[in-house]
Amino acid sequence: MAPLCRKIVAMPLITFEGSEGCGKSTQVKRLATRLEKCGIEAAVFREPGGTAIGEAIRHLLQHSEENRGMTSETQLLLFEASCSQLVREKIQPALQRDEWVICDRFFDSTTVYQDAARQLDLGLVENLNAFAISNCLPDLTFVLDLDRATARSRLGNRKKIRDRMEEESDEFHEPVIRTYRELAENESKRVVLIDGRISVEAIEQQVWNVLTQHFPNLGRHQIPNIRHQTS
Numbered sequence: 001m002a003p004l005c006r007k008i009v010a011m012p013l014i015t016f017e018g019s020e021g022c023g024k025s026t027q028v029k030r031l032a033t034r035l036e037k038c039g040i041e042a043a044v045f046r047e048p049g050g051t052a053i054g055e056a057i058r059h060l061l062q063h064s065e066e067n068r069g070m071t072s073e074t075q076l077l078l079f080e081a082s083c084s085q086l087v088r089e090k091i092q093p094a095l096q097r098d099e100w101v102i103c104d105r106f107f108d109s110t111t112v113y114q115d116a117a118r119q120l121d122l123g124l125v126e127n128l129n130a131f132a133i134s135n136c137l138p139d140l141t142f143v144l145d146l147d148r149a150t151a152r153s154r155l156g157n158r159k160k161i162r163d164r165m166e167e168e169s170d171e172f173h174e175p176v177i178r179t180y181r182e183l184a185e186n187e188s189k190r191v192v193l194i195d196g197r198i199s200v201e202a203i204e205q206q207v208w209n210v211l212t213q214h215f216p217n218l219g220r221h222q223i224p225n226i227r228h229q230t231s
């Protein structure tokens, strides 16, 4: 890592959020690549997942046969278990090593999905989130705002096993999209809403602009005319 870049680092934890298929993983990859061009190696994780325990939980939540009978309470506790393991096993150590951390979904997903589903007490969810994330509140959270129809058509182009959330109906996804917008309004210092309908490159640039505002030294190490990978 270039010595100048090390000085920029104030243990940033950046998260990407939004409804299914809004472009989170695409932008996580883009940002990690862009930081790498600045000499900054970012640790990249996904939630749920990111650890052996978390990946087992992810499978249980998303693809296993057993999840059909899962109660909302069990689902919430599994999300929290994955998150607390990721924080303690991976995120805290990475931040202590002065590494950047990028997370593809984090605790906001739990709040938003539970809020949208309106099955469990939100105060309880927030307390469990606080317990799970400990001191790891993200410095910046990017929410990619994308309507369901566009997301559905994009996901239709993707060849992968469709997970449990993707099988949920539009009536489930619409409140999720709305609740993410409310989150961005209510926590405008930390949460940045980006229009997910624009091109991959334009979103990447908006993310970069916000980051360089927050970490002014970052821009000075920006390499012009970066060639983008196709994701």
Ligand SMILES: Nc1ncnc2c1ncn2[C@@H]1O[C@H](COP(=O)(O)OP(=O)(O)OP(=O)(O)O)[C@@H](O)[C@H]1O
Pocket: 018, 019, 020, 021, 022, 023, 024, 025, 026, 027, 154, 155, 157, 158, 196, 197, 198, 199, 200, 201, 203, 231
């Ligand atoms: N800005 C964009 N414009 C057009 N297509 C996009 C854009 N961003 C992502 N895509 C495409 O949309 C699909 C979903 O993107 P991606 O996997 O990044 O979304 P995601 O939010 O991570 O989805 P999931 O919630 O399932 O993890 C992919 O095929 C991706 O190439």
Ligand SMILES: [Mg+2]
Pocket: 024, 025, 026, 104
């Ligand atoms: Mg993804």
